[in-house]
Amino acid sequence: xxxxxxxxxxxxxxxxxxxxxxxxxxxxxxxxxxxxxxxxxxxxxxxxxxxxxxxxxxxxxxxxxxxxxxxxxxxxxxxxxxxxxxxxxxxxxxxxxxxxxxxxxxxxxxxxxxxxxxxxxxxxxxxxxxxxxxxxxxxxxxxxxxxxxxxxxxxxxxxxxxxxxxxxxxxxxxxxxxxxxxxxxxxxxxxxxxxxxxxxxx
Amino acid sequence: xxxxxxxxxxxxxxxxxxxxxxxxxxxxxxxxxxxxxxxxxxxxxxxxxxxxxxxxxxxxxxxxxxxxxxxxxxxxxxxxxxxxxxxxxxxxxxxxxxxxxxxxxxxxxxxxxxxxxxxxxxxxxxxxxxxxxxxxxxxxxxxxxxxxxxxxxxxxxxxxxxxxxxxxxxxxxxxxxxxxxxxxxxxxxxxxxxxxxxxxxx
Numbered sequence: 001x002x003x004x005x006x007x008x009x010x011x012x013x014x015x016x017x018x019x020x021x022x023x024x025x026x027x028x029x030x031x032x033x034x035x036x037x038x039x040x041x042x043x044x045x046x047x048x049x050x051x052x053x054x055x056x057x058x059x060x061x062x063x064x065x066x067x068x069x070x071x072x073x074x075x076x077x078x079x080x081x082x083x084x085x086x087x088x089x090x091x092x093x094x095x096x097x098x099x100x101x102x103x104x105x106x107x108x109x110x111x112x113x114x115x116x117x118x119x120x121x122x123x124x125x126x127x128x129x130x131x132x133x134x135x136x137x138x139x140x141x142x143x144x145x146x147x148x149x150x151x152x153x154x155x156x157x158x159x160x161x162x163x164x165x166x167x168x169x170x171x172x173x174x175x176x177x178x179x180x181x182x183x184x185x186x187x188x189x190x191x192x193x194x195x196x197x198x199x200x201x202x
Numbered sequence: 203x204x205x206x207x208x209x210x211x212x213x214x215x216x217x218x219x220x221x222x223x224x225x226x227x228x229x230x231x232x233x234x235x236x237x238x239x240x241x242x243x244x245x246x247x248x249x250x251x252x253x254x255x256x257x258x259x260x261x262x263x264x265x266x267x268x269x270x271x272x273x274x275x276x277x278x279x280x281x282x283x284x285x286x287x288x289x290x291x292x293x294x295x296x297x298x299x300x301x302x303x304x305x306x307x308x309x310x311x312x313x314x315x316x317x318x319x320x321x322x323x324x325x326x327x328x329x330x331x332x333x334x335x336x337x338x339x340x341x342x343x344x345x346x347x348x349x350x351x352x353x354x355x356x357x358x359x360x361x362x363x364x365x366x367x368x369x370x371x372x373x374x375x376x377x378x379x380x381x382x383x384x385x386x387x388x389x390x391x392x393x394x395x396x397x398x399x400x401x402x403x404x
Contacts, residue, residue, distance in 0.1 A: 025228035114316040162391045165371030
């Protein structure tokens with residue numbers, strides 16, 4: 001890898017860590033560059049602004065998370081089994097991150113939503129697209145389960161929104177109490193929200 | 203009101219508005235004092251630090267919200283009716299705030315949880331106490347409804363946590379999409395989470 005792309009990579013990694021740790025507003029470009037070990041001049045070679053960097057961090061994180069969600073939610077298992085796996089992987093991911101840095105960092109998109117959505121329209125727009133895509137993915141699985149007579153929902157989109165909202169709310173509490181055990185009831189709550197009729201996953 | 207308490211009031215009001223608008227980290231004491239129209243010396247007469255001010259803002263907001271939650275949740279109506287009223291008043295409050303400032307500001311406690319809980323243990327501790335108290339209040343109503351045979355939950359505390367998580371998640375989306383309509387399905391989702399058997403509130 002050449003020196004140039006290496007510097008960009010270092011800036012993205014440092015920004016991602018710092019944003020997860022302390023949020024976006026408290027950060028300055030100089031601090032990000034110091035953490036990345038690159039001269040400040042490099043920053044503006046790659047990014048027009050701190051906001052542009054935040055969008056790049058969000059895009060990169062979503063690209064990875066979207067791959068994971070797609071793998072789980074479009075897999076070969078039965079639809080409700082896939083949804084359950086999504087929660088289990090979410091809990092495992094938060095636990096692994098906690099073991100790495102000592103604290104539950106929560107959901108990068110949720111964190112930035114509450115910190116930034118009223119401050120920059122570019123970030124707000126990007127986060128809306130991401131949550132819309134998450135709801136789309138969950139909705140597809142719910143609709144599939146509905147066709148199989150496994151859930152009792154009348155509006156799969158609204159149900160999918162409720163499931164993603166429950167996920168974000170419980171991840172918030174996992175972060176607040178620094179306790180990934182808070183994510184344990186996610187599947188049971190999801191079943192209640194969907195009115196599952198299927199019993200083998202109880 | 204004397205000049206002294208007046209200055210403290212102005213600092214608290216300015217800080218509350220600025221925190222709701224832009225979060226805590228991005229703010230400086232000088233900016234808060236400028237917005238409040240008080241000299242910077244006054245700040246340190248009333249508050250030992252910016253963190254102490256944040257705690258005072260949180261405490262004041264919770265004192266008011268706790269009064270409102272207590273009024274609604276310990277009222278004379280049937281338990282599920284009271285819970286429904288809580289969501290309706292939350293939606294009305296967010297709508298009134300949006301009409302005032304143009305944007306849905308969301309939940310001050312949720313915002314600070316995601317922005318700050320991994321940064322200051324004092325704020326984390328205070329927010330934990332507040333959300334514990336919210337869950338306590340919802341749990342009491344759920345337990346009451348359970349005794350009346352109106353809900354199907356086996357664990358009222360876990361159910362109350364799910365309800366508060368759903369509330370926080372949907373308020374997050376109301377903020378992200380700047381749309382209080384996102385709070386409309388709260389009651390239906392709460393009914394699903396509780397497995398309500400009672401039909402008059404459908």
